[in-house]
Amino acid sequence: MKWSNKGPKHWVVTGASRGIGLELVTQLLRAQEKVTVIARGLATNETLQRLKSDFSTQLHLLQADATVDDEIERVATALGGQSVDVLVNNAGVLRESAAPLSEINIQLVTEQLLVNAVAPLRVTRALLPMLLKAERPIVANITSKMGSIADASKGAYGYRMSKAALNMFTKCLAAELSHGISLSLHPGWVKTEMGGSEAPVEIPESVSGLLNVIRSAQPEQTGKFFDFRGNTIPW
Secondary structure (H helix, E strand, C coil), rough: CCCCCCCCCCCEEECCCCHHHHHHHHHHHHCCCEEEEEEECCCHHHHHHHHHHHHCCCCCECCCCCCCCHHHHHHHCCCCCCCCCCEEECCCCCCCCCCCHHHHHHHHHHHHHHHHHHHHHHHHHHHHHHCCCCCCCCEECCHHHHHCHCCCCCCCCCHHHHHHHHHHHHHHHHHHHCEEEEEEEECCCCCCCCCCCCCCCCCHHHHHHHHHHHHHHCCHCCCCEEEECEECCCC
């Protein structure tokens, strides 16, 4: 059974207050999809509040910290058992970069593991009953090529470890989500606050590519690792 493209889908996007997540929401709304945003600081986010005003029937804003069980459980309750077609686990942090092993801050490593790997698991677990109601649910984990063990180099220990753990979650979920699709997606080196001004990929280009990969995903691609152009990345 192929994933139907007929009619609007319900997408849940985490970490959509800026950058890639915000652009995902914007492009989805323009495509007349229904979107639920899970993020912190929603009340003061002028862009999301403006989108809420412009797309009041399509956009639902739920404030929550994806690292806190109680807050994510409240999100699941607020969604009221409705069907979720696509969950995009986008929220992530980069807290250190080129520090050698001798100078690593373990607290920052732990924070990155919590936000980048444990939080997506927590959100997916809470929304699993709603995902299972969909015809062909898709869980898209926004990871990084830096989480590829085959491509690993020095530095950014915590970030690399957290994204490798997220990739393992993708693989494990693929084995359990028998009628759905689980993907790890690398957005490219994108010109965001995290990626920096020297990054070669503009945000709209990355997001357009990510959406193409998600929308065209087939069951045989579950548990795979792709970049935003649809190219396979080695684990």
